Amino acid sequence: MRVVTTLFVTWLCLLVLLGISVTSVVMLSLPWSLVAVAACALSMILLILVLFMDLKHSRGLTRVYATGATLWLAFLITLTLADYLTR
Amino acid sequence: MPTATKTRKPLGDQGPVAEQFETMGQQRDANRLGMWMFLGTELLLFGGLFGAFVTYRVIHAEGFAEAAGHLDLTLGALNTALLLTSGLTMALTEQMSRAARPKATFWLLVATIAIGALFIVIKGHEWYKEYQEQLMPVLGLPFSYPGEQPEQAELFFNFYFVMTGLHALHMLVGLGVLGVIATVAWRWRNPPRIARQVQISGLYWAFVDVIWVIVFSLLYLSRV
Amino acid sequence: MSTPSLEQRWPRDHYLSGGFRLRDWLLTTDHKRIGWLYFASITFFFFIGGIAALLIRLELITPGGDLLSPDTYNQMFSMHGIIMVWFFLIPSIPNTLGNFLIPMMIGARDLAFPKLNLLSWHVYTIGALFVVLTVLLGAVDTGWTFYTPYSTLFTETAVLAAATGVFVVGFSSILTGINFMVTLHKMRAPGMSWMRLPLFAWATYATSLIMILATPVLSITLLLIAVERLFGIGIFDPALGGDPILFQHLFWFYSHPAVYIMILPGMGVVSELITCFARNSVFGYKSMVISIMAIALFGFLVWGHHMFVAGQSMYAGVMFSLFSFLVALPSAIKTFNWTATLYRGRILLTAPMLYAFSFIGLFTIGGLTGIILAAMAIDVHVHDTYFVVAHFHYIMVGGMVTAYLGGVHFWWPKMTGRMFSELWSKVAALALFIGFNLTFFPQFILGYLGMPRRYHEYPADFQLLNVMSSLGAGALAIGYLLPLVYLTWSLFRGKPAGANPWGATGLEWQTSSPPPKHNFVQIPRVSEPPYAYRNQDQETTG
Numbered sequence: 001m002r003v004v005t006t007l008f009v010t011w012l013c014l015l016v017l018l019g020i021s022v023t024s025v026v027m028l029s030l031p032w033s034l035v036a037v038a039a040c041a042l043s044m045i046l047l048i049l050v051l052f053m054d055l056k057h058s059r060g061l062t063r064v065y066a067t068g069a070t071l072w073l074a075f076l077i078t079l080t081l082a083d084y085l086t087r
Numbered sequence: 088m089p090t091a092t093k094t095r096k097p098l099g100d101q102g103p104v105a106e107q108f109e110t111m112g113q114q115r116d117a118n119r120l121g122m123w124m125f126l127g128t129e130l131l132l133f134g135g136l137f138g139a140f141v142t143y144r145v146i147h148a149e150g151f152a153e154a155a156g157h158l159d160l161t162l163g164a165l166n167t168a169l170l171l172t173s174g175l176t177m178a179l180t181e182q183m184s185r186a187a188r189p190k191a192t193f194w195l196l197v198a199t200i201a202i203g204a205l206f207i208v209i210k211g212h213e214w215y216k217e218y219q220e221q222l223m224p225v226l227g228l229p230f231s232y233p234g235e236q237p238e239q240a241e242l243f244f245n246f247y248f249v250m251t252g253l254h255a256l257h258m259l260v261g262l263g264v265l266g267v268i269a270t271v272a273w274r275w276r277n278p279p280r281i282a283r284q285v286q287i288s289g290l291y292w293a294f295v296d297v298i299w300v301i302v303f304s305l306l307y308l309s310r311v
Numbered sequence: 312m313s314t315p316s317l318e319q320r321w322p323r324d325h326y327l328s329g330g331f332r333l334r335d336w337l338l339t340t341d342h343k344r345i346g347w348l349y350f351a352s353i354t355f356f357f358f359i360g361g362i363a364a365l366l367i368r369l370e371l372i373t374p375g376g377d378l379l380s381p382d383t384y385n386q387m388f389s390m391h392g393i394i395m396v397w398f399f400l401i402p403s404i405p406n407t408l409g410n411f412l413i414p415m416m417i418g419a420r421d422l423a424f425p426k427l428n429l430l431s432w433h434v435y436t437i438g439a440l441f442v443v444l445t446v447l448l449g450a451v452d453t454g455w456t457f458y459t460p461y462s463t464l465f466t467e468t469a470v471l472a473a474a475t476g477v478f479v480v481g482f483s484s485i486l487t488g489i490n491f492m493v494t495l496h497k498m499r500a501p502g503m504s505w506m507r508l509p510l511f512a513w514a515t516y517a518t519s520l521i522m523i524l525a526t527p528v529l530s531i532t533l534l535l536i537a538v539e540r541l542f543g544i545g546i547f548d549p550a551l552g553g554d555p556i557l558f559q560h561l562f563w564f565y566s567h568p569a570v571y572i573m574i575l576p577g578m579g580v581v582s583e584l585i586t587c588f589a590r591n592s593v594f595g596y597k598s599m600v601i602s603i604m605a606i607a608l609f610g611f612l613v614w615g616h617h618m619f620v621a622g623q624s625m626y627a628g629v630m631f632s633l634f635s636f637l638v639a640l641p642s643a644i645k646t647f648n649w650t651a652t653l654y655r656g657r658i659l660l661t662a663p664m665l666y667a668f669s670f671i672g673l674f675t676i677g678g679l680t681g682i683i684l685a686a687m688a689i690d691v692h693v694h695d696t697y698f699v700v701a702h703f704h705y706i707m708v709g710g711m712v713t714a715y716l717g718g719v720h721f722w723w724p725k726m727t728g729r730m731f732s733e734l735w736s737k738v739a740a741l742a743l744f745i746g747f748n749l750t751f752f753p754q755f756i757l758g759y760l761g762m763p764r765r766y767h768e769y770p771a772d773f774q775l776l777n778v779m780s781s782l783g784a785g786a787l788a789i790g791y792l793l794p795l796v797y798l799t800w801s802l803f804r805g806k807p808a809g810a811n812p813w814g815a816t817g818l819e820w821q822t823s824s825p826p827p828k829h830n831f832v833q834i835p836r837v838s839e840p841p842y843a844y845r846n847q848d849q850e851t852t853g
Contacts, residue, residue, distance in 0.1 A: 003182055011175040015168060022164045025308045033311045041304040044171075045297050052178045052293040059116065061496065062123045069127030072524045073134040075611055077141055080560045083615065083627035084142055107421040107498070109834075117423045117497040124489045128527045135531035135561050139546060147552055225542050242551040245544045249535070 010051045017044050098187050099286060102279035115283070122287050126294045133253070133298050140246050140305055150239025154232075155310035157222060157240075158247070159213055163307040166209050167299065173202035174296045177289050184285040189275040192285065196269040199292070203262050210255055214248075223248070250302050257295050264288050321728065321807045322823040340425035341828065343726070346411035348432050352439065353399050353407065354795075360394035361791065363387045368750075368784040371777045376768040384767035385452035386468065390445075392455025397477050398439060400711055401569065404576035405522075406435075406487055408718050409515045411726060413491055415819035416512050418500025418837065420829040423493040427486055435483040441476030445469045454765065456566070459547040459558040463539040471540050478533045481526045484572075488522030491515055500818070502837035506600075509817055509841050510593065513600050514579025517607040521568045521575075525611070529565035532558065556622050563614035571610040573707050574674075575603060577714030578645055581667045584717050585649050587815040588664035589656025592842040594648045602641035602648075609638045619690045628687055635685035642678050646671060661813070662736035666717025669744045673709025677702060680755065695765075698758025701751045709747055716743065716794060723798065724812045728825040729805030735797040743790030749783025816843055 021040035024033050049055045055063060100111045108114040144151050176199045183191035217223050224230040224241045225248060232240045268284050275281065326343045330336075336344060366387050370378045379387060410428065414421055422428050445451060448469035453462040462470050495508075495516050508516075535558075538544040547553045586593045593599060615623055615631030649671055658664070680702040684690050693699065716739075724730055753776040758764075762773050769777065811820040822831050 001182070004179065007175055007178045007182070010178075011171060014171045014174075018164065018167055018171065021304070021308060022160065025160075025311055028311070030311055037304050037308045041300055044300045048174060048293050048297050048300070052174050052296070053290055058119070058123075062120060065120070065123050065127055069130045069524070072611065073131060073137070076131075076134060076528065076561075076564050077138045079612065079615070079627075079630075080138055080142055080557070080564075081145065082630060083556075083560065083624050084146055086624040086626040106829075107419065107423065107425060113497055117493050120496060121424060121427075121489055121493045124492060124523055125485075128485050128489070128523050130527075131524060132527035132531050135528040135564075136535075139535075139557055139561065142554075142557055143552075146554075150552070225544055227543055236552075238551045242546070242548075242553055245546055245551070249538060249544055249546065253534075 006051065010047055014044055014047055017047075097282075098185050098279055099282035100279070102277065118283065118287060119290075122290050126290065129257075129294060129298070133250075133301070136246070136250055136253070137301060137305065140250070143242060143246070144305075144309060147236075147239045147242070150234075150236035151243050152310055153234045153236070154240035154243035155306060155308075157220075157232075157234075158307050158310075159216065160307055160310075162209055162213050163303055166206050167303050169202050169206050169209070170296050170299050173199050173206070174293050176202065177292045181285050181289045184272070184278075184282045187278055187282075189272065189278075192281070193269060193272045196265055196272060196285075200262055200265050200269065203258055203265070207255060207258060207262075210251060214251075217244075247306055250306065254295070254298055254302055257298065261288070261292050261295055265292070322825065322827065324827060325728070325823065325825040326828050327727075327825050338429070340421070340429050342410050342414055342422050342425065342428060343826065343830075345428050345432055346407050346409075346726075349402055349406040349410060349435070352432075352435065353402055356394050356398040356439065356442075357791075360391050360399060361788070363391035363394070365784060365788065367391065368781040370767055371769070372781045374769050374771045374774055374777075379767060381767050382452060385454075385765070386450035388765060389451045389454050389473075393445075393451070393473060393477065394442060395707075396455055396569070396573070397480050398435075398442060400573045400707055401484060402435065402487075403573075403711065403715050404580060404718060405491070405515060405518055405572075406431075408511075408580065408715075408722060409491065409518075409576065410487075412722065412819055413494060413512060413515055414498065415822065415826065415830050416509050416817060417495065417498060417503050418818050418831065418835045419494065419498035420831070420834070422490050423498055424490050427490055431483045431486040431490070434486065435480055438476045438478075438480030438483065441472050441479060445472040445476060448472055456562060457533070457536060458562075459536065459539075459555045460549060463536055463545065463547065471537060474533045474536050478530055478537070481530045481533075484522045484526045488519035488526070491519040492523065495519075500834050500837055503818075504837075506597070507837055507840055509579075510582035510596075510599055510603070511576075511579035513603050514575045514582070517603045518572050518575045520607055521572050521610065525565040525568040525572075528561055529569075532561040532565070556618065559618050559621055560614070563617045564611075567614040567617065568607075568610045570703070570706065571606055573711050575606060577670065577674075577711040578603070580714045580718035580721070581649065581670045583815075583817070584663045584667035584721055585652050586842045586844065587721070587813055588659045588661055588667070589653045590659070590814075590844045591652050591654075591656035592840070592844055594651035594654075595644075596841070598644055599648055602644045605641040606638060609634060609641070613638060613685075616685050616690070619687050620694045632685050632687050636682065639678065639682050646675055646678070660737075662733065662740050663717045663721040663813075665737060665740035666713050666720065666743075669740065669747075670710055670713045670717065673705050673713060673744075673747065677705030677709055680705065693758055695763055696758035697754040697762050697764055700764050701754035701758060704751045704754075709751070713743060713747075716740075719794070719798075721813070722819075723801070724808030725819060725824045725826070727802055727805070728808055728823075729801050730808045730812060731801040731805055732797045735793060739790050739793035739797075741790075742786055742793065746783050746786030746788070746790050750780050750787050751783070753777070753779045753783075816841065 017040045021037050024036035028036060049066065055066060100115060104111050104114055108117070176195050180192055180195040180199060183195055221229050221231040222244055224244055230241050234240055265288060268288060272281050326341055336348065339345060366379060370376070370384060451468045451470050451473045453466055453470060457470065457474060495512060535546045539546065545551055545553055547555050547558045549555060582593055582599065612634040613631055615627055616635045619628050684693065684699060684702055720736055757773055757776050762769055808824050810823050818835055821835060
């Protein structure tokens, strides 16, 4: 079954990404460790959403809502930070 | 146990349609969309916490980074790996239920529940360790922190307990739901319905994974 | 169409016939009956909140504090705010009229998730019980905003019970929002395209969007207050380097968009009323739709205008002020479009239309004073004065409550199958308009002169305006009590209304009144744009 193989490969990728982000925190210093952690976390989330939650085969509408919620969270964080960073 | 029926429609699309809908396609789309919207609200529920944490992480950068160093990275990473694995078993459950394989469905559900429970046990152990190290500023327990800025560290640990606690609560709800579905899958009376239930709860379970990846990255990996 | 006799007009089998045991109501999954459950619950809370308001106004007749003690006064305005915002205004139009009408307007048999809809009401009820508990425990005195650190570290009142109540009722909002959104996406009848949706449905859509995107942030914020009071986990505790202003950010991320939960449905109702009683299709349908969605979007970017003087950075203030001005744009488009819809219409001055006219006037005043408040320099002067109180009451009471009552009158014949007294309904609409202005216009002046809100006593110079305001509150109370009387009377004695007493377009008027259990005998097919009043006039006369 091809789907099952895809799921296993996804799982392996997730574990590798986890490994990378943990080692980068131990090995690297500030700007790069942050970049690595953020990039790994983002990739892991996308892999789970697209493959484990089957966003790949979902309707466009579902994808719009999935990104919409993320966008609103971005509003919350950026506008709040806009206050703290300009005090 | 009945064998898989050989029709062209996927298993989840069989069975009677609920009375408010016209077609099963409409019903399936509505259920999926509803679940995704609910997950969107869950993201924003945690989002308030994430937003608050990021703000403090920016204004108290050093204190928070130092406090993060007092968390057990090994156990955290182990738990993340466990949760990702349970995500795999849940996704496999969905495939097996869709292929109308009762035994595989049931045992994969049991595996998912077992891994999830192990996560909770490890999380509990971590909390106990922090309690012993007096890093648990809850209910007026003593908080003795060896580092530079104990107040900011206390703030950090407040976040740690709220975030991991709320996440664990979601895990427990998920475990309960999966437990119910596992018993239903054991009897295997209404396969189309089971396939639909597995799919919808699978979305929830995977989403709890997503939340944990963020929690883990924010708390454990912000130590530099 | 010839006029059928009264006996023929009354359908033999409808959603209210059969089933008057308690469980036929408390366990019903019929969206129309659930609409009634909400109707009863929010009416109850409206009058509880109203009593608190009345006590406040009675206290303020004299400059000295004679009726209520300072503490009781604080508890009164807090309970007034909490009950009116979360237990009346937010569920008002969406959960009563929306529940009743959305499936009918789009030609569906029910909402997408009928059981979830019932659950939503039960969740509301559980939240309501916590509010009752709060009152029994001696109320809260934090104001409806629960600002930290007062709410977490200092007050001895029942913050935990109140916050739990609001937390719980938030989930009712979320569930209803999801239900409406999925219904509007997936349940529309054949031919009911997005650009054929009634504006009420569009407004409900936008409202639901705000409900599901904003309410979770309120939930977590209240949860953080609860864990601080229960477990001592301080997230906003200044002693630890926590920031109370962060609480305000999170709180207003929900509570400003919540203001649009409290006005968008009203705008939707008014669009239906104006078009029906001007016998005209709405002016600029597409711009109306875009405005509704624009208000929902911009509403999320303006919350900082509540915090101009709270210690927020000046630059953030400028940004939030700018975004706030932007909201005026779509709101103005809507107001102009309503007036343009009247142009060359055949205007019928029915009671619902009187409410709609009141809405436009009062909303305009409320909106324009909002622009004044969004200007930072002026806000420094009038912040936390009665100017602000008057401003948001013009929006929430002058706007939303007026629209709600207009909508209840408009759809009452559909909901009950009976007509109400024309004369008394017009008297009530007028009493509301006069009483409202008398209550709240003096408060603009009071605020501008510098009278702060939330004080139980004031300098004697302010007495005349305060007396006017309190008298107005009495007239306003008459405007609220009258409908309770004649609408109840009409339930039993009103003339049968027939399917479409107002000659309105819209699918909900094409089924009998009261509608059958699943709304339509046959799912309708839609072939024309909304508000085709011109076409209708050519076909029938009168």
